[in-house]
Amino acid sequence: MTRYTDNPDAVAALIEPHQVHRDVYTSQEVYRLEMKHLFANAWVFVGHESQTANKGDYFATQVGDQPVIQVRHSTGDIHVLYNRCPHKGTKIVIDRQGNTGKFFRCPYHAWSFKTDGCLLAIPLKKGYQDTRLSETENAKGMKAVGAVHNHRGFIFARLAAEGISFEDFFGDSLSSIDNMVDRSPAGRLEVVGPPLRYMHHCNWKMLVENQTDTCHPMVAHESSAGTAVKLFEELGLPEGAPKPPAMEIIAPFMSPYEFFENMGIRTWPNGHGHTGVHHSIHSDYTAIPGYFEAMVESYGEDRAKAILDENRHNTVYFPNIMVKGPIQQLRNFIPLAADKTIVESYIYRLVDAPDELTARTAMYNRMINAPTSIVGHDDLEMYERAQEGMMADGLEWVNIQRLQTEDEDFTVEAVENGTTERQMRNQFDAWRKFMLMSMEASA
Amino acid sequence: MNVSRDQIIDFIYDEARMLDEGRYDDWLALWLPDGHYWMPLDYQQTDPIYETSLMYEDMFMLKLRVERLNGARTFSQKPKSRCHHVIQRPFVDEMNGDSFVTKTFMHYVETRLDEQQLLALTARHDLALVDGALRIANKRVDILNCDAAFRNIQLLP
Numbered sequence: 001m002t003r004y005t006d007n008p009d010a011v012a013a014l015i016e017p018h019q020v021h022r023d024v025y026t027s028q029e030v031y032r033l034e035m036k037h038l039f040a041n042a043w044v045f046v047g048h049e050s051q052t053a054n055k056g057d058y059f060a061t062q063v064g065d066q067p068v069i070q071v072r073h074s075t076g077d078i079h080v081l082y083n084r085c086p087h088k089g090t091k092i093v094i095d096r097q098g099n100t101g102k103f104f105r106c107p108y109h110a111w112s113f114k115t116d117g118c119l120l121a122i123p124l125k126k127g128y129q130d131t132r133l134s135e136t137e138n139a140k141g142m143k144a145v146g147a148v149h150n151h152r153g154f155i156f157a158r159l160a161a162e163g164i165s166f167e168d169f170f171g172d173s174l175s176s177i178d179n180m181v182d183r184s185p186a187g188r189l190e191v192v193g194p195p196l197r198y199m200h201h202c203n204w205k206m207l208v209e210n211q212t213d214t215c216h217p218m219v220a221h222e223s224s225a226g227t228a229v230k231l232f233e234e235l236g237l238p239e240g241a242p243k244p245p246a247m248e249i250i251a252p253f254m255s256p257y258e259f260f261e262n263m264g265i266r267t268w269p270n271g272h273g274h275t276g277v278h279h280s281i282h283s284d285y286t287a288i289p290g291y292f293e294a295m296v297e298s299y300g301e302d303r304a305k306a307i308l309d310e311n312r313h314n315t316v317y318f319p320n321i322m323v324k325g326p327i328q329q330l331r332n333f334i335p336l337a338a339d340k341t342i343v344e345s346y347i348y349r350l351v352d353a354p355d356e357l358t359a360r361t362a363m364y365n366r367m368i369n370a371p372t373s374i375v376g377h378d379d380l381e382m383y384e385r386a387q388e389g390m391m392a393d394g395l396e397w398v399n400i401q402r403l404q405t406e407d408e409d410f411t412v413e414a415v416e417n418g419t420t421e422r423q424m425r426n427q428f429d430a431w432r433k434f435m436l437m438s439m440e441a442s443a
Numbered sequence: 444m445n446v447s448r449d450q451i452i453d454f455i456y457d458e459a460r461m462l463d464e465g466r467y468d469d470w471l472a473l474w475l476p477d478g479h480y481w482m483p484l485d486y487q488q489t490d491p492i493y494e495t496s497l498m499y500e501d502m503f504m505l506k507l508r509v510e511r512l513n514g515a516r517t518f519s520q521k522p523k524s525r526c527h528h529v530i531q532r533p534f535v536d537e538m539n540g541d542s543f544v545t546k547t548f549m550h551y552v553e554t555r556l557d558e559q560q561l562l563a564l565t566a567r568h569d570l571a572l573v574d575g576a577l578r579i580a581n582k583r584v585d586i587l588n589c590d591a592a593f594r595n596i597q598l599l600p
Contacts, residue, residue: 223517
């Protein structure tokens with residue numbers, strides 16, 4: 001049975017100003033439509049340029065449910081190609097990263113392609129001599145996505161050939177990525193190692209919404225952050241003694257509601273937004289010797305201070321990534337099914353900054369984002385309980401009403417109380433927009 | 444006091460049993476105070492500090508991890524997970540005076556509710572003889588499929 005396919009009115013009716021219908025999380029049909037429309041019309045994160053630093057370097061990933069390859073072409077540009085041989089459909093690369101040299105070669109029948117996707121050669125080509133292969137799409141080579149944009153090292157793709165420009169899609173939200181990159185005295189980031197990969201049996205949007213959900217840390221994470229605070233107090237260390245590293249990373253999750261209310265939330269058009277306008281859980285990290293001096297050397301004192309005074313917490317780039325500027329992390333929430341999401345958590349090194357910053361970034365990643373994390377365990381528990389609980393037919397709507405005001409306008413930037421759910425409403429406003437953009441009612 | 448190869452091997456077996464039986468206070472008491480439990484993320488990873496690992500935990504973190512398991516509001520442990528180690532006879536690779544290195548291959552099963560996962564592990568123990576007793580100086584646990592996407596791993600492999 002199809003309820004939503006070719007029925008934009010039904011899709012639009014899933015979103016109300018103060019609530020969303022559970023089908024946005026539980027319906028596999030809605031998931032399929034998200035992949036076909038939302039993830040095609042939006043600009044979606046692919047990878048970081050340092051993952052393909054040299055010519056011929058490739059990195060295999062997904063944009064929505066689409067297998068793609070990010071590859072450094074012989075001209076130095078980065079291309080994003082569908083990971084599919086135009087001949088029989090075989091995936092061209094199967095390992096997650098590598099170097100392919102000057103061309104890709106399909107392992108099945110040895111069709112070969114330049115690193116921009118153009119067909120290079122077909123063995124025994126005379127077999128096609130009297131055919132009309134050259135008139136087909138298949139003869140053109142590996143298909144490229146609709147558009148690619150590199151913003152300060154971060155590669156985004158739009159699958160649709162036509163649509164919103166990169167600049168119009170992200171607007172001023174790019175300031176969070178800019179701040180993360182500016183924190184390098186060289187203005188450059190490099191990926192560090194492989195990402196953590198964490199499998200969740202829940203809808204991808206739950207993870208994205210949780211990034212700006214500031215009313216859950218002190219509740220869901222009481223068992224980790226609260227216990228950390230308790231154990232620390234039991235140690236009875238003298239005032240000013242160095243704290244265990246876990247305290248600096250985990251304990252701020254136990255901050256009271258007022259802390260999160262006052263930190264503020266900013267939303268931008270098209271579903272982007274961030275917590276931590278005024279301060280955040282990252283504000284009070286210990287200074288690393290030599291770092292500020294290196295920043296002043298590069299930027300001058302005023303600019304260096306301005307960069308480091310920005311302590312944004314989580315920035316959501318709609319539809320499916322979150323960036324933490326002050327600690328150089330990116331989490332990619334890759335949708336696999338209505339009830340299945342893989343989370344990949346990357347860290348980056350600030351080029352020309354002291355290594356101790358990378359150590360803190362790596363520590364944060366393993367303490368908070370790993371499948372072995374005592375913080376992550378309780379998050380996953382909440383998502384999966386929600387995924388199961390939503391199947392209850394007694395109530396079909398999910399509430400997103402906290403601090404909602406009359407006639408909210410998501411086309412303008414806004415800064416509000418840090419516990420508002422405005423950013424969740426903003427995401428669903430964008431969700432509807434990019435879902436409906438290419439949907440047409442059946443005749 | 445001298446320690447025999449068999450005593451070292453017994454120590455490794457005893458440790459696995461403590462974890463399976465949830466005797467965490469006994470388990471924590473095996474550790475030297477500056478020890479680290481390291482679980483790399485990358486195959487053959489050499490750096491625990493400047494790259495992401497699954498775990499690289501000092502005694503404060505290990506105590507926190509154990510203490511949390513018994514908390515009233517530890518939601519992901521309602522109900523509790525259970526685990527089971529099946530280990531091969533440990534190899535004692537180094538015996539230098541009061542310090543020892545062992546390598547142990549094992550299968551680790553962790554279960555909760557309707558889910559059960561099986562991990563193939565290699566554990567390296569750095570042991571030290573302190574005041575007549577063997578203690579864990581450091582422990583490294585490599586998961587065979589470390590590059591796979593995991594669901595929660597909540598206990599101690």
